[in-house]
Amino acid sequence: MAIRKIRENGDEILRKKSREVEVIDDKIRELLEDMLETMHKYNGVGLAAPQVGILRRVIVIDLYDGNEPLKLINPKIIKTKGQQEVEEGCLSFPNQYAKMIRPEEIVAEALNEKGEKIKIKAKGLLAQAICHEVDHLDGILFIDNMLPGTLEFVEPAQE
Numbered sequence: 001m002a003i004r005k006i007r008e009n010g011d012e013i014l015r016k017k018s019r020e021v022e023v024i025d026d027k028i029r030e031l032l033e034d035m036l037e038t039m040h041k042y043n044g045v046g047l048a049a050p051q052v053g054i055l056r057r058v059i060v061i062d063l064y065d066g067n068e069p070l071k072l073i074n075p076k077i078i079k080t081k082g083q084q085e086v087e088e089g090c091l092s093f094p095n096q097y098a099k100m101i102r103p104e105e106i107v108a109e110a111l112n113e114k115g116e117k118i119k120i121k122a123k124g125l126l127a128q129a130i131c132h133e134v135d136h137l138d139g140i141l142f143i144d145n146m147l148p149g150t151l152e153f154v155e156p157a158q159e
């Protein structure tokens with residue numbers, strides 16, 4: 001496993017559309033492991049492959065709630081319900097947060113790392129995180145969705 005470099009706002013790769021994964025091979029499994037490690041290092045709840053410079057439809061999510069992290073390949077949101085106003089950040093935008101409206105509940109389909117088709121019903125923070133990461137695969141960034149005037153810069157706490 002390895003930590004990969006996170007691409008930050010202004011890097012044009014973040015605006016590109018990612019390609020579907022056709023074959024889940026060792027390279028994809030290694031990408032998933034590296035993405036998980038990279039996300040954990042920076043205390044993120046989600047990371048999408050273009051954020052580490054790879055234009056493939058691969059995301060990882062970990063809410064640190066005791067559940068196993070999600071590793072999703074070719075994720076697709078097939079249903080949404082309701083709305084929630086949320087605050088959101090992104091590892092590609094260090095120390096920046098904004099408010100936006102996300103669906104309250106979603107249903108998503110994806111492949112797991114064994115290539116099995118899975119269906120995920122999510123609400124609240126998990127629904128928000130999946131929407132945010134799937135957006136990345138289409139070159140959509142959280143600042144595109146934010147409620148006007150809500151972007152804030154927050155200085156990190158001193159360690």
Ligand code: NI
Pocket residue numbers: 089090091092132136
């Ligand atoms: Ni992000």
